[in-house]
Amino acid sequence: MKALRRFTVRAHLPERLAALEQLSTNLRWSWDTPTQRLFETIDPALWAQCRQDPVALLGAVSPARLDELALDGEFLNRLDELAAELDDYLNRPLWYQHQQSDGVAMPNGIAYFSMEFGVAEVLPNYSGGLGILAGDHLKSASDLGLPLIAVGLYYRSGYFRQSLTADGWQHETYPALDPQGLPLRLLTDGTGAPALVELALPESARLRARIWIAQVGRVPLLLLDSDIPENEHEVRGVTDRLYGGDQEHRMRQEILAGIGGVRAIRAYTAIEGLPAPEVFHMNEGHAGFLGAERIRELVDAGLDFDTALTVVRSSTVFTTHTPVPAGIDRFPVEMVQRYFANTAADPDYAPEAALLPGVPLARILALGAEDDPEKFNMAHMGLRLAQRANGVSLLHGEVSRAMFNDLWAGFDADEVPIGSITNGVHARTWAAPQWLELGRELLGSDSFSDPGVWLRVNDVDPGHLWWIRAQLRALLVDDVRARLHRSWLVRGAPEAELGWIATAFDPNVLTIGFARRVPTYKRLTLMLRDPDRLQRLLLDEDRPIQLIVAGKSHPADDGGKALIQQVVQFADRPEVRHRIAFLPDYDMSMARLLYWGCDVWLNNPLRPLEACGTSGMKSALNGGLNLSIRDGWWDEWFDGENGWAIPSASGVANEERRDDLEAAALYDLLEKSVAPKFYERDEHGTPRRWIEMVRHTLQTLGPKVLASRMVRDYTERYYLPAAQSLRSTVSVDGDGQVDFGPARELADYRRRAFEAWPHIDITDVDSTGLPDTPVLGSKLTLTATVQLAGLRPDEVTVQAVVGRVDTGDALLDPVTVDMPYTGTAAGGDHIFATTTPLPVAGSVGYTVRVLPHHPMLASEAELGLVTLA
Structure with missing residues (x-):
């Protein structure tokens, strides 16, 4: 029989094990290997069964085992050490505090808004690179000590889980997530009641949301949840799925994220006794309505709209990740009018029924205006609300300046005030334990942030570097076999036909990874342009390659699903299925082993449509070599020795001809440059020329690809100037009196x-x-x-x-x-x-x-x- 309702009951820990509660609910464990190992020792089999989720583990472990651990001196000593380390991490002065000590007037707080956050696989609030980037931003902000508060939505079904049908078609499922079973806590007021944000919707409807807090090291991530009893049935589903529903649904999500997000910050800072953030950072335009809400607050305090806009602009940063106009959220103007229409200019004005009381509708519409008078453009609104804006790589900054040039008519594109900060990745999340250990034992540090550490890679024996790479490739092959086996069973294959999987893939063969979302411009199937030539490369007797492919297509994108099906059907061929595989349900846990184990990371987008593309950075951090079109970050940091650049034919107008040329160049590089270097060995079996490229990659890219570098760049080039601009537009005297003069x-x-x-x-x-x-x-x-x-x-x-x-x-x-x-x-x-x-x-x-x-x-x-x- 089936349960009528499903919910999670947290385990009651013995008093001596109480520290496990904070260790499990602060997501710092997701990038702290010693803490993960502590939880694994509780019950290794259960740890694997719970998908390395400490909260789930503590809910599933037997009380008898907990009582046993409460008397285990060795376990208790390690628990006390790790609890003390976490306490020290949360409280000691870090980079940001040292800047303040040196007299730099750093912002009192930064609010960071994003529609998705990829912090850990146990909290599946992400779909792809934007969310992973946001998660890495939070982790590095925590590591650097930034007083940052993050805001997003809590999706009851997260993003979809992907499986394959027998014929290779993507199938989506949406498992319900219980927040009580996740590393979250509910924001409550002084009486213990849940804090609520409330918004007015058309036709007198109300949208309310509770606020869940995911603690990411020092950084609180506030996640708004509409699936609560206080809401009417028709609005409870606003936060049901990430990127689900129609435009009306998305409008409501973005209103909740922006307007509700600001109100959530106000509730959180009031309850926690924290200063209000000075700087607001929009990670893409999805939460752009946050600026309109801040204008409403200031209008309510007595300012006119233009003065309020001036204050908001001075302290707002907008980051665009979109290299094409089609990637921007655009809503019908009629829809925006319907949600924001109840203003003081209306004859039936009622403040309690207005979404933004006191804010003129015409001014809201002007913020999102574009060439098409029937459309409201969220990116245009973001740019008009922010005094500072940036793209996410040097090339993307250039593309963005050209794309938004019309907003600065009369200026050349290179004068458009949109800068760039190249994305980065969080080293301790994505670097394999072997590299962390190497940093500690041989290089003196595992911080990764000191360029001098990377230079000491020269002191490491080439054979040792090759041994690490071989270890990681073997781990990947084991994982690929396990995932292949599960996938074929789901697709309906009988167990008796799956014996071949036990020897599929080879830990000694050159391994290439291609894993990302599947929009058309990323060209998942470019590798299949000449199937016969690809097969020859896979099956070469002397220099074979093996290819691991993964990625999700948006549920509404049948074109993307058809691309996946093409790869799956090629990989199903008996003659090549031991050398190429499509692995379903790409997520952080799969990605981590791919970045660790792949020798080469393949990326072949249509240039210049890849804004940044951080997956190749994560591979480089693990000694992987990039094989990529010069797009995004690779255009900026490829130097001829840290990988290979696929020649771009972007100037060729005929798309078929362009793809033929670039696919041929890809095959040539694999056959004549990549494979020969990998298989050319010295007397000790070490591919010295390959390892020199690995060494050079670590030295040249290691210090650059870090999210800590990225967050420092944001702090110094955007957050600090934004705070200074705010302080120049709003002065506060010694008695706390605010002057908007x-x-x-x-x-x-x-x-x-x-x-x-x-x-x-x-x-x-x-x-x-x-x-x-x-x-x-x-x-x-x-x-x-x-x-x-x-x-x-x-x-x-x-x-x-x-x-x-x-x-x-x-x-x-x-x-x-x-x-x-x-x-x-x-x-x-x-x-x-x-x-x-x-x-x-x-x-x-x-x-x-x-x-x-x-x-x-x-x-x-x-x-x-x-x-x-």
Whole structure:
């Protein structure tokens, strides 16, 4: 018979084992190997059965075993040591605190919003790279001591579990997750009642959410849950699945994540007695409504909309992960109107029924406006609400500046104020224990953050490095066989037909991994472009390769599922099935062994559609070599010796021809470069040229691919400047009195600049000083006469722009030179002039432009206003 209801009861621990509670519920255990080993010693078989989940283990272990451990001196000593280490980790000064001690005015707090978080496989709130990146961000923020609070949604079914049908088609299931059985605690008020956030929905509906807290080291991750008794049935399912449902469903999720997320932070900080975060970081545009909620708070405190927007912008950071417009969330304007319509401008206005009372609907719609008047663009809203924005690799920053150039019309793409911080990965989550041990025993540290540690890889014997790589490959092969066996059984194969799996794959064969989500641009099936040639590579008698493929297609993407089916059906062929496999249900536990054990990590996206692609970083951290199209991070850090670059044919217009060319290049590299290096051995059986590439990869990429480097970059280049901007717009005196005067002054300047700009005119440009035959370095004097339409000369910047010109007179890589104000002409126009040496030879041209200028703007391009001569 089936249970009517299923729920989890936590184990009652003997008092002497009470420390196991904190060790199991603080997710630091997920990247702390000694803590994992402690839990494993409780019951090794049960630990494996519980999928290495400490909370599940403590719920399943027998009381008799717990009583036994409470009298085990060796276990208790280790428990006390690890509990003390965790306490020390949570309380000692770390990098962030040392910066504060050195006098740097660091932010009092940072709020980090993301729709998914991949912290550990026991908390499946992630679908792919965006969530894993967010999880690594939290872990590294914790390791560095950042006062960061993360916010997301708690999905009752997480992302789907993937299996394969007999014919290789992806099948999805959504197992229900009980938060009581996960490393979570409920946020409660002083009376012990659950803290709730509440939002108004159309037609007088209310959406309420409880707040679960996942403690990620020092960082609390607040997860909002709508599946609670306080909600009506029709809204309980808002947080049912990650990326599930229609646009209406997604709108509700994003409203809850953004608006509800800010309210959750307010509840959490009030209950815990913490300062309010100064900086708000949007990891993609999904939670963009958080800025609208912060504006509502300030309007409610008495500010006008423009002043509130100025305060919010100054302290907001927006990170885009999207390299194509099609990847951006866009909602029908009608839908946004329906959710935000009840404002003070409406005749039937009722504050209690308004989602954002006091915030004009027209201003909300303007934040998300785009070329299509019927669409509301979440990325555009994110950019308009944030004074600072970035892409996630150098190349992606360049792509983003071009993609969003229209928001800064009149500026060249390279002037668009979107920077870049290249993603990173959390070393202690993704590095194999063998590498951690090597760091401790041979290199003096397992911190990974010191570049000097990586240089000492030179002192390690090549045979030892090869031994580690061989160990990890053997572990992977064992895991692949086990997963293959389970998958074939699920697909309906009888046990009697699966004997071949026991010898499938070979721990001594060159092993290549390809695992990621399956959108079209990642080109899962490029490897199958010439099936016969791929088969020859797999079965080569002297230099065989074996290929492990994994990935999930979005449940609604039948095209992606068809790509998976093609790979599965090829891998099912009896002649190659021992050399190539598609492993279903790709998750963190599978990924970890793939990164450890694969010799080569394959990535062949359509350039430049891979924003970053951190899976190759995790492989590099384990001595894997990348074989990739130069896209994302690989374009930035490939140096010719740390792997291979697949030549891109992105300039070829015909897609079929492009794929043929790139597939042929891939096969050639495998056959003529990759395999020969792997199988060329010295007298000790060590592939020395291969190991030199491994050594070089560890030395050159090791310090760069770290999430600790990434989070320090965010702190120094975005969080700290954002906090400084906030403090320049909002001042607080010694008595705690808040003065919004600077914000009002900047908002007034913005208003006056936007009003004046259509009327600003450069009426004359005069050049003097050049000889008849100018040479490089000759002095050019430019004088511009400008009508400022009521703005003062110190409220604009006038620049001369000088550079080479092409056949269409477009300036190429121009040099800008400020033109100081020199006086007023007859009629009241203003004169600006400069003398500058010619910076280049050849066909040279110049122009003059006017830009806004204010000390509290992050850049002169920020407002998107420019007048050209």
